[in-house]
Amino acid sequence: MEQFLASVEKRAFSMAAMAVGNRDDALDIVQDAMFALVRRYRHKQRDQWRPLFFTILNNRITDWHRRHKTVSRWQLLREKFAGDDEDDGFDPGVLEDTAGPQPEHLVFSQHALEQIESAVSGLPPRQQQAFMLRCVEGFDVAETASAMSCSAGSVKTHLSRALAALRTQLEEVR
Template sequence: MGDKTANRDEEFREFVTTRWPRLLRTAYLLSGDQHTAEDLVQSALVRAYVAWRRVSAADEPDAYVRRILVNEHARRHRRRLKEFLTFGPGDLAHQATDRDRMALADDRAMLRHALAQLPPRQRQAVVLRYWEDLSESQVASAMGCSVGTVKSQAAKGLAKLRAALALEGVTAGHGEAR
């Protein structure tokens, strides 16, 4: 019994070690906050550990855990009426002095802000489909919906992102809308 538990723990530890960065990135894009993302991943991994026998036996353990992550985010979002994305001076890992790197940082900040304005289902569809580069069927599986719902939510989300980024491009002094 002890060997099985030790093997299971080691298998789970290896899974977490190799998947943590990607799960954290996905959670960050879903939540818009580093600390919330870390909490979200930890909560999802706790649930995955409890069900590790089923998770590890699944055809795609990554998809299983991603689904847990998306469900955990939805559960948390339902508890709050509105999420806010805050930007502080520590958000950029390295302060750039190069004009191009600063422009890129500004673009990322605008994108993060625009993502935070999307409704949760649209944000999930956009992040999973285009940032995580999952197929429509994989996104549908992660979100627990049909492929058609993924297509419509992603299309609506992209349209809102384009509009928000065009508006922010004009108001942020970047000249014409992008």
């Protein structure tokens, strides 16, 4: 069980932080979801842990939104892009800079990231969940439906609407 939790910890934290916009709350949500999985489902088969865990995580995120009545943010992606993630074990200092700094790429990347953050933060919570589970986590439709406690058709609808909204918002920015 420890190995499984370690394997999903960063992705779960990223997902929660994007959804709630607060690192401390995201950490609490992930920790609570992990405890719930261990407490209630440790006796289940290993192949069932992933969908169970993400179902619990999504329920905790939904509960947080109900309590806080706030729109979610996609801040962790911005922080990760900016290099604030200290736990990933990757040291960019070991790479040799052969091309030299390219500020135009950094400016474009930062601008693009801000636009993506803004677009995703504007999605309703269910569309954001469908987008995160399908596009970021790589869940299939059935796994996403199970995690979101809805039908496969609802997942497809939420994802379609999310992608259309993101496409529209991001095309307007160009």
